Amino acid sequence: MNQFDNFEEYEEPVLYDQENDHFQEDVTFLQKWAAKVTGPIIDLACGTGRATIPLAQEGYSLIGVDIHNGMLTHAKRKTENTNLSIEWIEQDCTKLQLGVKSPFIYMVGNSFQHFLTNEAQDQLLQSVYKHLEKEGIFIFGTRFPSPDELLQPSTEEYWRSYKDETGKTVDVYTISNYDTMQQVQHYITIRRQKADSGKTMDEKKTNIKLRYVFPQEMDRLLKGIGFEIVGVYKDWNETPLTPNSHQMIYVCRKAAD
Structure with a gap:
């Protein structure tokens, strides 16, 4: 890594x-x-x-x-x-x-x-x-x-929302898995852009690893x-x-x- x-x-x-x-x-x-x-x-x-x-x-x-x-x-x-x-x-x-x-x-x-x-x-x-x-x-x-930071559930969790440059709402979710041997948290971040109707228009996933x-x-x-x-x-x-x-x-x- x-x-x-x-x-x-x-x-x-x-x-x-x-x-x-x-x-x-x-x-x-x-x-x-x-x-x-x-x-x-x-x-x-x-x-x-x-x-x-x-x-x-x-x-x-x-x-x-x-x-x-x-x-x-x-x-x-x-x-x-x-x-x-x-x-x-x-x-x-x-x-x-x-x-x-x-x-x-x-x-x-x-x-x-x-x-x-x-x-x-x-x-x-x-x-x-x-x-x-x-x-x-x-x-x-x-x-x-902290335990709350490291021991997050490995299921999709809502994080926050914001407006992008087009004015559309983007909902952000995370999935995490902590490797206790390496002290590394593996994160998947999911960003879903929503139409005014609330329907998902676009979805993007990224990965990141963070050492604690x-x-x-x-x-x-x-x-x-x-x-x-x-x-x-x-x-x-x-x-x-x-x-x-x-x-x-x-x-x-x-x-x-």
Whole structure:
């Protein structure tokens, strides 16, 4: 298993934006940390620039990195007629060669879960560590491995609905199966576009695999790489982590060399 085979959810960048652009809580949190540093900020697994572009609009210099050409191409298209200070780079985040060190690197959108093996997680974090300045900050989020999250029924479950670009309602359903040996959740997402009559006009299924990490496991993983954990939160409002959390937000600092 690896992130290269995990792209079905990202094959339509416009759809991705439509479903995700409204989420900005993490951007507000990142802006607070961006204000504390000087120098280029690196957005890893930046996708279409959901978090990259708002930070650049605040005057910060950004490097957006992603391995998915289609998502990155769409990000470039969105900013081609602007004067924003963003450099878009297509690279594997486990093998970064950016030629620069940053005081602040982040990875949002639960992208950490795309690194499915212990080896991939180690390579990612080592790559981040190498590109951070002394005492630089790394912020990332990942879903909390609660029983409700992992032990979802393997039958089709309704998730949410939204209006697409044509004004049609799209109902979204998921089917999940958790592999306890690999700590990987296998998701099938089903999107059904509805006519005004309520009849299904179109249906699309995508697959994605997401790795879950438990808090004690994450603590040892980060400290083993050399990070100091500055804070762990259940949301982007800095609420302390609790057993009923849905997310884990980590703020880490590179130890002094």
